[in-house]
Amino acid sequence: MYTGASGGQYHGYFQWLGFALATPTLFYAGYPFLKNAYFGVKNRYMNMDVPISIGALTTYFYSVYVLLGFSTKGEVYFDTVVNFIFVILIGRYLEASSKKSALSASTSLQQLQPNIALVKTDEGELIKPISTIEVGDIVLIKPGERIAIDGVVRLGAGEVDESLLSGESxxxxxxxxDDVFAGTLNINGSFEVEVTQLSKQSALAQIVDLVENTRANKSRIVCTIDRIIPYFVWTTLGLAVITFLVWSPTDFDLALLSATSVLIITCPCAFGLATPMSIAVASGSAAKRNILIKNGDALEVLSKVKHVVFDKTGTLTLGSPQVNKIISQMDHKVLIGIMSAIEKHSEHSLAKAIVHYATKHNIEQLADDFEMSPGLGVSAKVDGKRYWVGNLNYLKAPENIEWSEQASALEQQGYTCVWCADEHAILGLVALNDQIKKDAKSTIAQLKTMGKTVSMLSGDRIQVAQSVANQLGVDHVTAEVLPNDKAQHIKSLQEQGLVLMVGDGINDAPALTQADVSIAIGSGADVSVASADVVVLKATLAPIVEAIQLSKRTQTIIKQNITFALLYNAFMVPLAMMAKVTPLFAAIVMPISSIIVIANAARLRKNQE
Known part of the structure; x- marks a missing residue:
């Protein structure tokens, strides 16, 4: 058709050939556009395929009108229809490929879970799809394999790489x-694992679901854009009609092509992709760094918060007391041996800390004839001699004034003291405290550098809370508050600006819900913290700063994308209305604009990596 043969005696032949090529192209290859446009109009929602379909159908039926001889002056534009559909399809393909690449996070996470596992049965060892494995089945894990299910080790020992879930290097x-989790890597050793969760309920599956749900749940700005797009389409149709009416008196063909160009080039794809694409890429990128964005709005609010409020126990601290000081005139190992032997049968966190310290230092002693006094302590015999371990009021021996003064000073610094005595004298004391997380101080310093006011809420004693606050440089501290009172404190802070609440998600639910945006610091074994907008799988605080920085970058990218989409339409639409743009050129430029938006959003992933 471009060799000159379309003129002369072959003119009619090539017109019919164009019709034969354009008809299946439009109604078969272009069927997805036509179908979406039809259902959009039927449901009174003017989607992005409406102007595309109107442009293609108008050009096609006008060409048929000319082909059938109803116009002696017009030309057929079947080649334009074919080229237009071809270019649109190529653009959609490139757009889909770009999306797939940009949104690869959940796919890569899913690929970490094996599809099959070796199951121990009465008939022997059988390879089964993980979808058929039931709770209670015994799965065999060999060295170098990825664990396929969540379960508990029943036989064997070894080492597992859990960096996927906990961030532990x-x-x-x-x-x-011990518990093991799907997707983690068995480095050495062999296990027999009893399944405790179905594959679709594993910790890894929950992570994937959270990433997918973030994409599915539209943020407020996305919902706003969705409401604008129908008006955008109506405006496009109006501009196309105006263009046709202006040019038709002088050149009908030019009027038709220019109106079609307006319909095509103003497709609001770039505008519609500007925000959701950025949010989807950001949430996927965050997931790779053990930060799960459960609510897309969090990526908007995090960049604007004025106040950051931390829970103390389990968030700023490790959440478990540790032996820090030992005061005694006797050998410290002997004292710890006596105390750990007596505390072994106690479930108290302080008792467990003392036993853990003894085990760590290979100190072992046996006790018998236990006597529990709730709220006071434990008594037992070690080597036939009775000892008492607990608070000072529990001891039978006379008070040691010097040690009592030291203990009082330690308690003012946030320590808890556990005493040990026999019938005649106090043997010594162990001072324990909840260790502050290594990155807590640096994280708070970074937040303050970013202009955030940092506060701490705690149900602990004021001495303990104030000690932690002083060490970390927290601006404000409120202690001895109940979980429900924390929510009220958050509410009062919200009068001064947006508030971010950071907690462990266990006893912070009311405060996490009340805050404008919330982050739960947890572990990969428990990612379903319902009250939080963001879940950090690592038991560290640095991801909080990363999440805020990601939020700021995401908002910047969204603004860039929306600005580009608006400038693109502001520049290209007048050109199309002035008959400076052909439908084919419009079909080329339109998908390119969408690809530019997608590529810009993909920068979020590169910045994180």
Whole structure:
């Protein structure tokens, strides 16, 4: 058709050939556009395919009108229809490829879970799809394999790489009774694991679901754009009609092509992709860094928060007391041996800390004839001699004034003291405190550098809370508050600006819900913290700063994308109305504009990496 043969005696032949090529192209290859446009109009929602379909159908039926001889002056534009559909399809393909690449986070997470596992049965060892494995089944895990299910070790020992879930860079030792999780890597050793969760309920599956749900749940700005797009389409149709009416008196063909160009080039794809694409890429990028964005609005609010409020226990601190000081005139190992032997049968967190300290230092002693006094302490015999371990009021021996003064000073610094005595004298005391997380101080310093006011809420004693606050440089501290009172405190702060609440998600639910945006610091084994907008899988605080920085970058990218989409339409629409743009050129430029938006959003992933 471009060789000159379309003129002369072959003119009619090539017109019919164009009709034969354009008809299946439009109604088969272009069927997805036509179908979406039809249902959009039927449901009174003017989607992006409406102007595309109107432009293609108008050009096609006008060409048929000319082909059938109803016009002696007009030309057929079947080639334009074919080229237009071809270019649009190529653009959609490139757009889909770009999306797939940009949104690869959840796919890569899913690929970490094996599809099959070796199951121990009465008939022997069988390879089964993980979808058929039931709770209670025994799965065999060999060295170098990825664990396929969540379960508990029943036989064997070794080391597992759990960085996927917890962010812990070092291998975790696993023994009988320890939990293992799907997607983690068995570095060495062999296990027999009893399944505790179905594959679709595993910790890894929950992570994937959270990432997918973030994409599915539209943020407020996305909903606003969705409401604007129908008006955008109506405006496009109006401009196309105006263009046709202006040019038709002088040149009908030019009027038709120019109106079609307006319909095509103003397709609001770039405008519609500007925000959701950025949010989707950001949430996927965050997931790779053990930050799960459960609510897309969080990426908007995080960039604007004025106040950051931390829960103390389990958030700023490790959440478990540790032996820090030992005061005694006797050998410290002997004292710890006596105390740990007596505390072994206690479930109190302080008792467990003392036993853990003894185990860590290979101190072992046996006790018998236990006597529990709730709220006071424990008494037992070690080597036939009775000892008392607990608070000072529990001891039978006379008070040691010097040690009592030291203990009082330690308690003012946030320590808790556990005493040990026999029938005649106080033998010594152990001072324990909840260790502050290594990155807590640097994280708070970074937040303050970013202009945030940092506060701390705690149900602990004022001495303990104030000690932690002083060490970390927290601006404000409120202690001895109940969980429900924390929510009221957040509410009062909201009068001064947007508030971010950071907690462990266990006893902070009211405060997390009340805050404008919330982050739960947890572990990969529990990612379903319903009250939080963001879940950090690592037991560290640095991801909080990363999340705020990601939020700011995301908002910048969204603004850039929306600005580009508006400038693109402001520049190209007048050109099309002035008959400076052909439908084919419009079909080329329109998908390119969408690809530019997608590529710009993909920068969020590169910045994070």
């Amino acid at each position: 070092l291998p975790i030792s696993k023994r009988v009774g």
